Every structure is written in C-alpha cells, then in structure tokens.
Amino acid sequence: MRELVEAIESPDSVPADLAALGVPDSYRAAVLHKADTAMFDGVPLSERRPSDSVHIQRVPTPEPGPGEVLVAVMASAVNYNTVWSALFAPVPTFTFLERYARLGGLAARHDRPYHVIGSDLAGVVLKCGPGVRRWHTGDRVVAHCVSVDLEDAEGHGDSMLDPEQRIWGFETNFGGLAELALVKATQLLPKAGHLTWEEAAVPGLVNSTAYRQLVTRNGAGMKQGDNVLIWGAVGGLGSYATQLALAGGATPICVVSSPEKAALARALGAELVIDRGEEGYRFWRDPHTQDPREWRRFGSRIRELTGGEDVDIVFEHPGRETFGASVYVTRKGGTIVTCASTAGYVHEYDNRYLWMSLKRIIGTHCANYREAWEANRLIAKGRIHPTLSRTYPLGDVARAVESIHRNEHHGKVGVLCLAPTEGLGVTDPELRARHEPALHRFRHAAAQLSGVAA
Ligand code: NAP
Numbered sequence: 001m002r003e004l005v006e007a008i009e010s011p012d013s014v015p016a017d018l019a020a021l022g023v024p025d026s027y028r029a030a031v032l033h034k035a036d037t038a039m040f041d042g043v044p045l046s047e048r049r050p051s052d053s054v055h056i057q058r059v060p061t062p063e064p065g066p067g068e069v070l071v072a073v074m075a076s077a078v079n080y081n082t083v084w085s086a087l088f089a090p091v092p093t094f095t096f097l098e099r100y101a102r103l104g105g106l107a108a109r110h111d112r113p114y115h116v117i118g119s120d121l122a123g124v125v126l127k128c129g130p131g132v133r134r135w136h137t138g139d140r141v142v143a144h145c146v147s148v149d150l151e152d153a154e155g156h157g158d159s160m161l162d163p164e165q166r167i168w169g170f171e172t173n174f175g176g177l178a179e180l181a182l183v184k185a186t187q188l189l190p191k192a193g194h195l196t197w198e199e200a201a202v203p204g205l206v207n208s209t210a211y212r213q214l215v216t217r218n219g220a221g222m223k224q225g226d227n228v229l230i231w232g233a234v235g236g237l238g239s240y241a242t243q244l245a246l247a248g249g250a251t252p253i254c255v256v257s258s259p260e261k262a263a264l265a266r267a268l269g270a271e272l273v274i275d276r277g278e279e280g281y282r283f284w285r286d287p288h289t290q291d292p293r294e295w296r297r298f299g300s301r302i303r304e305l306t307g308g309e310d311v312d313i314v315f316e317h318p319g320r321e322t323f324g325a326s327v328y329v330t331r332k333g334g335t336i337v338t339c340a341s342t343a344g345y346v347h348e349y350d351n352r353y354l355w356m357s358l359k360r361i362i363g364t365h366c367a368n369y370r371e372a373w374e375a376n377r378l379i380a381k382g383r384i385h386p387t388l389s390r391t392y393p394l395g396d397v398a399r400a401v402e403s404i405h406r407n408e409h410h411g412k413v414g415v416l417c418l419a420p421t422e423g424l425g426v427t428d429p430e431l432r433a434r435h436e437p438a439l440h441r442f443r444h445a446a447a448q449l450s451g452v453a454a
Pocket residue numbers: 079080081205206209231232233234235236237238255256257258261276317318321322339340341342343364365366367404407411
C-alpha cells in the first residue's frame with residue numbers, strides 16, 4: 001500500500017502510474033464478525049462496547065463488477081449507523097447482507113463471515129469495472145452512501161424509492177472504514193479540491209441527509225426567513241442543518257446539551273441557542289407519561305429567543321424523547337421532518353396539536369444522487385464547511401465509534417485510512433486560502449473545548 005500512497009501523493013504521478021501498480025490482493029479494514037452477532041444479547045445498549053465487536057483485519061479485495069468502482073480510501077468517517085452496526089442493534093447488519101445476497105449475481109458476494117463497515121470515504125479511483133464511463137483511475141472522489149439498482153420503475157422519480165435502495169457499508173459490504181472500498185459508479189462525487197482527505201471524508205452522509213431533510217421538496221422545503229428548530233445542533237446531522245439554515249437565509253434555533261456545545265453552535269454562526277442540559281427539560285415525567293407543561297416551557301423559551309415567533313420547521317432525529325415537544329412547538333401549518341429515532345422508535349404526541357393546527361410530519365431518509373450531488377456542490381464551493389473535530393487512525397476505529405456512542409464527540413469524527421497524516425490531499429490551495437478561517441473555526445473551538453490539539 002505504501003507505493004499506492006506515494007503515487008497518490010506525488011505531484012508528478014499520472015493515472016497510468018497508479019494503474020501500473022495494480023490492485024493489492026487484500027487490504028486492512030474495520031470489520032464485524034458474523035460469529036459475534038449474539039455477543040450482546042441481553043446487554044443494555046448503554047453497556048455494549050464497540051471495542052468488543054469491531055476488529056481490524058486483512059480481507060480479500062473484491063473485483064469490481066459491471067458499474068462498480070474500487071477506491072483507494074485515504075480517509076473515512078464514523079457515522080451513527082456505524083454505532084448501530086457495532087452494537088448489533090436494532091438487528092445485526094448481517095441480516096441485511098444475507099437478504100441482499102439472496103438477489104444473486106454480484107449481490108451474493110456481500111454475504112461473508114465479516115462485514116466491512118463505514119458509509120463515507122474520500123479517496124482515489126483505483127479500478128473501474130466494465131461499463132463505467134464517467135470515472136477513471138486517478139480521479140479524486142468522495143462517495144455518496146446510497147446504493148440503488150434502478151431496475152424497477154419505482155425509483156425513477158426519486159431514487160430513494162428504489163426497492164433495492166441500500167445504505168452502503170451498513171446494508172452492503174465493502175464499506176469505507178478500510179484501505180479499499182467497493183462502490184457503484186452512481187455513488188461517486190468529485191472531491192472538493194480545497195479540502196484535506198479527512199475534511200473531505202466527513203460531510204458526505206450527514207450533509208446530504210440534512211440537505212434533503214431541510215432544503216429539498218422531498219423534505220421540509222425550507223425557505224428564507226423560516227425559523228428552524230434543530231435538535232443536536234452540533235452533532236453530525238445538526239452541524240450541517242445549522243449551516244444549511246444559515247446559508248439559506250433561515251434562522252436556526254439550536255438545541256444542544258452543554259455550554260461547550262452552545263459555544264460550538266455560536267462558532268457555526270448561530271445566534272439562538274438552547275442548552276437543554278442547563279435548562280433541564282423533562283418532557284417525560286416517567287417512562288409512560290409526558291409532561292405538557294414542559295412542552296409549554298420549551299415553547300415559551302423558543303418565543304423568548306425569536307421575539308414571539310414559533311418554529312416553521314423542526315429538524316427531528318432524537319425521536320421518542322423529543323417528538324411530543326417537537327409537534328407541540330411547531331407553528332400552525334408548520335413541518336416536523338424526521339429521519340431517525342435515536343432515543344426510541346415508538347413516538348407519542350398529542351394529535352390535537354397536529355390536526356387542529358394543520359401541521360405536517362414528513363419522514364425522510366438519506367438523499368438521492370441528485371440531492372447528494374447538490375449538497376456536495378455546496379461543500380466544493382465553500383458554502384458549507386466540514387465540521388471535523390477529531391481524527392483517529394484506522395486501528396482506532398472502535399475508540400472513535402465509542403466516542404459517538406457516549407455522545408462525547410463534537411460534529412464529525414474522521415478516520416485516516418491510507419492517508420499517513422492529516423493535512424494531505426489539497427489540490428486547490430487558492431480556494432483553501434479563501435476559506436481558511438471558516439474551515440478552522442469549528443475545529444479550533446472543538447479542540448479548545450476538549451483540550452485536544454487542532
Ligand atoms: P450524533 O453526531 O450523535 O448527533 C446527534 C445529537 O443529537 C447528539 O449530539 C445530541 O446532541 C442529540 N441528542 C441525542 N440524544 C438526544 C435526546 N435524547 N434528546 C435530545 N437530543 C439528543 O448523530 P447524528 O449523526 O447527528 O445522527 C443522529 C441520528 O440520526 C442517529 O440515530 C442516526 O442513526 C440518524 N441518521 C439517520 C440518517 C438517515 O438517512 N435516515 C442519516 C444520518 C443519521 P446534544 O447532546 O448536544 O443535545
């Protein structure tokens with residue numbers, strides 16, 4: 001792999017040099033083992049440890065089939081789906097791989113005794129399978145995490161509706177937390193030239209999800225002037241939702257859980273911030289009963305910040321814990337848009353506040369290729385910036401996953417795969433110089449808070 005990295009980093013090398021090196025037979029990867037899937041049975045989620053389930057090992061290199069591309073992964077990122085994978089919750093991901101493999105053909109390769117996890121990457125195209133037209137060996141790319149096959153009519157209006165839509169590296173094998181990764185050509189996007197490998201690797205999944213959830217007509221269709229309540233506003237999704245709201249002329253009302261995270265929300269440019277930790281909201285009196293007085297207290301706080309206005313959009317993902325409050329505080333005719341249920345799938349809300357006030361609940365999931373392309377374009381233009389707070393080497397993926405599982409991270413956590421150090425991969429230093437202050441703002445603020453060197 002050393003020659004490969006040298007060829008990628010050398011300013012004099014050409015794609016033919018990379019092609020001449022050929023493809024290694026095996027590569028290092030962060031994997032789960034099928035034999036381990038029962039290891040956490042009966043153990044509460046909070047007590048499950050990713051270091052028990054995530055292994056770093058060599059695996060055989062898959063051959064790219066028609067329409068597929070093998071990528072040399074310079075850097076990757078940990079997403080919350082990696083947390084679910086590592087905890088074997090709510091179901092082991094091997095269930096998805098087995099189901100996928102039953103389609104036969106190329107899909108059958110995905111059912112293995114190991115699962116290479118990870119749904120983001122920044123890297124270089126190493127080898128294209130038959131029929132790939134747009135991408136070539138040597139192209140610098142990031143990967144969109146949605147795999148589709150589009151043989152059915154259903155996916156042709158919005159590819160997220162394709163019956164064979166899957167999240168790569170979660171519902172498919174050969175993911176991004178590795179030295180090599182296998183993707184479909186229709187997942188690739190150009191890497192932003194002004195970003196380092198690790199900066200480029202982190203926005204993909206969350207930025208495209210937040211873009212669809214908040215901006216496009218498939219989601220909330222945000223417009224200028226909207227008040228947007230954003231839960232977890234400096235977490236993975238939230239740190240992009242906050243930036244998208246600001247860039248789109250809306251007003252984010254950022255909910256976070258500590259004064260440190262409130263400072264990070266301000267570093268992103270937000271002015272209206274609610275520290276749910278300090279203000280002590282308890283929307284559930286006990287595990288079965290919500291407390292509408294707490295919804296009202298939360299709504300009053302929002303009005304205090306906005307000068308008396310309610311929110312047009314709630315950017316939801318905590319789920320059970322917050323959903324009742326989210327429905328309550330949305331303005332008449334407003335939208336609650338949800339993509340997850342971190343704190344529990346079964347939501348309860350008082351339906352009178354929904355129907356009498358003509359509110360809408362919209363479900364959304366990741367993004368189609370077009371939406372991902374547009375979201376990536378905002379990154380490439382420097383309108384939205386990566387919120388990388390920390391990187392780990394590939395050998396430390398379990399620790400990186402643990403930090404997210406414990407909610408100890410800020411923004412996004414990156415992983416160096418083939419990149420030997422941080423700071424490599426920039427091909428447009430002029431654009432970088434223009435955005436340097438904004439690129440460093442979040443990282444520096446996060447580093448100061450956690451005492452880690454930026
Ligand atoms: P993350 O980086 O952990 O950020 C989530 C933030 O939500 C946390 O930092 C926390 O912020 C806040 N939060 C957590 N539990 C909460 C609770 N009980 N009440 C209020 N706030 C809470 O994770 P993420 O990447 O943003 O992902 C969030 C969820 O979305 C996960 O379940 C993930 O699987 C899902 N997701 C779905 C899609 C999709 O396409 N459907 C895509 C990406 C992510 P504070 O502590 O500061 O409040």
